[in-house]
Amino acid sequence: MNTAEAKMQGKTLVVSGATRGIGKAILYKFAQNGVNVAFTYHKNEEEALKIATEVHELYGIKAKPYRLDILEPEQYVELFKQIDTDFERVDCFVSNAIIYGRSVVGGFAPFMRLKPKGLNNIYTATVLAFVVGAQEAAKRMKLVGGGAIVSLSSTGNLVYMPNYAGHGNSKNAVETMVKYAATDLGEFGIRVNAVSGGPIDTDALKAFPDYAEIKQKVAEQSPLKRMGNPTDLAGAVYFLCDPTQSAWVTGQTIVVDGGTTFK
Numbered sequence: 001m002n003t004a005e006a007k008m009q010g011k012t013l014v015v016s017g018a019t020r021g022i023g024k025a026i027l028y029k030f031a032q033n034g035v036n037v038a039f040t041y042h043k044n045e046e047e048a049l050k051i052a053t054e055v056h057e058l059y060g061i062k063a064k065p066y067r068l069d070i071l072e073p074e075q076y077v078e079l080f081k082q083i084d085t086d087f088e089r090v091d092c093f094v095s096n097a098i099i100y101g102r103s104v105v106g107g108f109a110p111f112m113r114l115k116p117k118g119l120n121n122i123y124t125a126t127v128l129a130f131v132v133g134a135q136e137a138a139k140r141m142k143l144v145g146g147g148a149i150v151s152l153s154s155t156g157n158l159v160y161m162p163n164y165a166g167h168g169n170s171k172n173a174v175e176t177m178v179k180y181a182a183t184d185l186g187e188f189g190i191r192v193n194a195v196s197g198g199p200i201d202t203d204a205l206k207a208f209p210d211y212a213e214i215k216q217k218v219a220e221q222s223p224l225k226r227m228g229n230p231t232d233l234a235g236a237v238y239f240l241c242d243p244t245q246s247a248w249v250t251g252q253t254i255v256v257d258g259g260t261t262f263k
Ligand SMILES: NC(=O)c1ccc[n+]([C@@H]2O[C@H](COP(=O)([O-])OP(=O)(O)OC[C@H]3O[C@@H](n4cnc5c(N)ncnc54)[C@H](OP(=O)(O)O)[C@@H]3O)[C@@H](O)[C@H]2O)c1
Pocket: 016, 017, 018, 019, 020, 021, 022, 023, 040, 041, 042, 043, 044, 045, 068, 069, 070, 071, 095, 096, 097, 098, 099, 100, 152, 153, 154, 155, 196, 197, 198, 199, 200, 201, 202, 203, 204, 205
């Protein structure tokens, strides 16, 4: 085992929305490196339990799923109390879960069809969920002398994506919130950053009406000539949580977009 692995082994990650896509890839990346994982699901309890059993058997770490609805950010308060009873410490928090479907009606739409309710839902699930989750995590990180917080973001706040105004604006807002959190929490040894992804092949992207078109365009646009995978973002998140790799990185957004944003 190298020193970096040793530094992360026995720590605890809390990650939201880890039953699928990017959250699941993050969970596996940390578990492979000996990190215990408290993770959330929304509806997919069966898959969550399957994942918890699998990573325990494969990597010998502790993994436990909890139900969370990010449209009710205050649920994080109770959730962290449960985590306190199940885990010894909290070292890393990743705000990853995302809403789509009915709750984004009026938020995922062309500009002239945007509605306050849909936009508010996206803001709640993206920014307010990050704020409450990060506050609860930071209280625990202070007890162990520091930690790392990461929010997922997306390059839909840098380049136009059809229907993406609600998400793009909220991702902009969460990146700004990350900088404020980083500034206020630095004195406690807590670093706060964001990872902003270009389009990644997940269920959330499949919910876009123009999914096939986006997929083809991204592969054409990227100098690397392929679509992004969940594991492409998991590495950047792990880097930001590992103090042996990123001890002086805080208040930043790392863009992982396969080079698509420039083109
Ligand atoms: N896909 C992309 O192109 C892309 C690009 C850049 C950044 N991102 C960001 O990466 C993050 C993850 O996206 P993804 O594409 O990996 O999503 P995904 O594969 O669709 O997974 C979404 C996750 O969120 C959970 N979830 C859904 N509704 C929820 C709710 N109301 N409350 C709590 N959890 C809920 C789901 O749980 P259940 O399975 O239990 O329903 C699932 O675990 C998001 O923040 C997204 O903005 C995505």
